[in-house]
Amino acid sequence: MPEPILFYDIPCNNAQKTWSPNTWKTRYCLNIKGLPYKTIWVEFPDIEAVSRKIGATATEKEPDGSPYYTLPTIYDPNTRTTISDSAAIARYLDRTYPDTPRLIPYETDALHAAFNHAFRGIILMDLARIMIPATAHCLSPRSKAYFRATREPIFGTKLEDVAPPGPKRDESWDRVKKALHTLTQWLEADGTTDRLFVLGDKIGFADATVAGFLVWIRVILGADSKEWTDVKTADGGRWDRFMEAFGKYEAVDAGEDVVL
Amino acid sequence: MPEPILFYDIPCNNAQKTWSPNTWKTRYCLNIKGLPYKTIWVEFPDIEAVSRKIGATATEKEPDGSPYYTLPTIYDPNTRTTISDSAAIARYLDRTYPDTPRLIPYETDALHAAFNHAFRGIILMDLARIMIPATAHCLSPRSKAYFRATREPIFGTKLEDVAPPGPKRDESWDRVKKALHTLTQWLEADGTTDRLFVLGDKIGFADATVAGFLVWIRVILGADSKEWTDVKTADGGRWDRFMEAFGKYEAVDAGEDVVL
Structure with a gap:
């Protein structure tokens, strides 16, 4: 069993706590694949600092050209890899854990x-x-x-x-x-x-x-x-x-x- | 070997005679599948009359709601079927000739x-x-x-x-x-x-x-x-x-x- 993947998500005050359409894509992927993971809750103003700290790649650019960091991001301690963007994460998980259900054949x-x-x-x-x-x-x-x-x-x-x-x-x-x-x-x-x-x-x-x-x-x-x-x-x-x-x-x- | 499919296409004056991006899709499909076919050349003003004659379905509607007929259309004498629209034709050919290369898995x-x-x-x-x-x-x-x-x-x-x-x-x-x-x-x-x-x-x-x-x-x-x-x-x-x-x-x- 691999070590739990760290999954960076954005909380809200509702009972289910998770709401973002983009991070939900990754949560569904992790749950479908049955991979162990732990959610790390990140408030919006902290996304950039956390992303820089764990070596995430900016997924977009600000209008002035500076990097713009988004969630979801995962850190996989089994491969020491940080990946941002739900589609890139899905491809990474397919590639790294080929015995789990493939999401992008x-x-x-x-x-x-x-x-x-x-x-x-x-x-x-x-x-x-x-x-x-x-x-x-x-x-x-x-x-x-x-x-x-x-x-x-x-x-x-x-x-x-x-x-x-x-x-x-x-x-x-x-x-x-x-x-x-x-x-x-x-x-x-x-x-x-x-x-x-x-x-x-x-x-x-x-x-x-x-x-x-x-x-x-x-x-x-x-x-x-x-x-x-x-x-x-x-x-x-x-x-x-x-x-x-x-x-x-x-x-x-x-x-x-x-x-x- | 099946009887040749009739393939309704629009001519132009150039050496290659066929130019329409939509009919080319079907010609590529027929050629990739290696199915015998014969081109029937139809000038633009004749498309509606030909379509009605061979029992084609209108693929679009005019602004006033009346039917609008387009090419490509094929008539397959082997199944006595008329199909219009390149995507519908591709699906029909995949279904009807399963031993040919499948174009839409x-x-x-x-x-x-x-x-x-x-x-x-x-x-x-x-x-x-x-x-x-x-x-x-x-x-x-x-x-x-x-x-x-x-x-x-x-x-x-x-x-x-x-x-x-x-x-x-x-x-x-x-x-x-x-x-x-x-x-x-x-x-x-x-x-x-x-x-x-x-x-x-x-x-x-x-x-x-x-x-x-x-x-x-x-x-x-x-x-x-x-x-x-x-x-x-x-x-x-x-x-x-x-x-x-x-x-x-x-x-x-x-x-x-x-x-x-």
Whole structure:
């Protein structure tokens, strides 16, 4: 049994504690593979310092060209390797632990990259408009202040004004549902309706990507929200069955807070 | 040996006669599978009448909701089946002739649909701005007049004014090259540079889609054009090697003109 992988995730105040669509992708991957891991909880303002400390590579750039660090990141003590970005982590885990369920089969590697481009393209902006302001309310005061300072410039407005209840928010939500329906059309492109997962009958990384976006809705807006009901009943109940299948990969360990 | 499939394609005046990126996808599929077929040449204004005659399904809708027929279409006398749309044709051929090279492996079916969405999204608009006006000059007078009448409303301007030589055309072409580079990044997402085809070492339908767009450039602008040189030298010569691999699947039969 390998030593536990350290998995750096961002906490929120809700019961389940983990909410980020990007870190959820990695948690699903670790749980699907059954690899031992320990969550290290990192508040937003500490992500850069932690990333530098453990030798993570910046995944993006700030507008001024300086490095921008994001989570998820893992540190694998078995190989003394630090990896950031959920897709890179999935590829690393597939390569390093070949006896665990493969999430990106060789033949599908480039197609997975294209899927990520396509699916983010159809869902991210509208989902973010709804979810980012709602997420802010669930963060610790420190993370909330950081989140506000970094996200408000992206939207060009106060978080409270990004998607207040009303027709514009409803239009964004309608486009999220439309994006899910487009995904359903991809899943049914072969003329059948029985393909629950992107690869067919087994879960792959593309599914973890979708589940990461969906669980974000459930965790932040709540399982009894109108939005979650919409997700569960859309496309003939497909997404309810889909998330039920992910249910057994949603274990969250207590973990520990990062020490800087 | 099955009876020859009838393959409905659109002619142009160039030596190779066939130019459409969409029908090329199907020609590549038929040639890769080694299935006997005969090309039936159809001028643009005749596509709807031919499609109705052979019982094709409209692939799109006109703005007013009426059916819009496109090529490629095939009629397979062995199964008495008419199929339109290059992706649907590829799936039909995979299903009906399982002993031929499979172009959309089961595991990749939904990913192929997502790939099509993603790749069209990054390349189509800019490539069309350059290629559609150039294509018009290579069509028969009847097809050219039809092409002009149907395409000019899409661009909102005369074809000659869509992308005349100058900075705006150059910007479109730069975005086409950028799209190819994005595709290269998908192919190299696993950190290697040796994946020539989307599925790895064998050609699949996603590659036929890419080759269909690229051969359009070569046929219409010419193998000695600046644009084709750009394609061949981009991304370390990757697309030159890619199109060389497709070279053995570019046979074009004499075929015959459609009789209405």
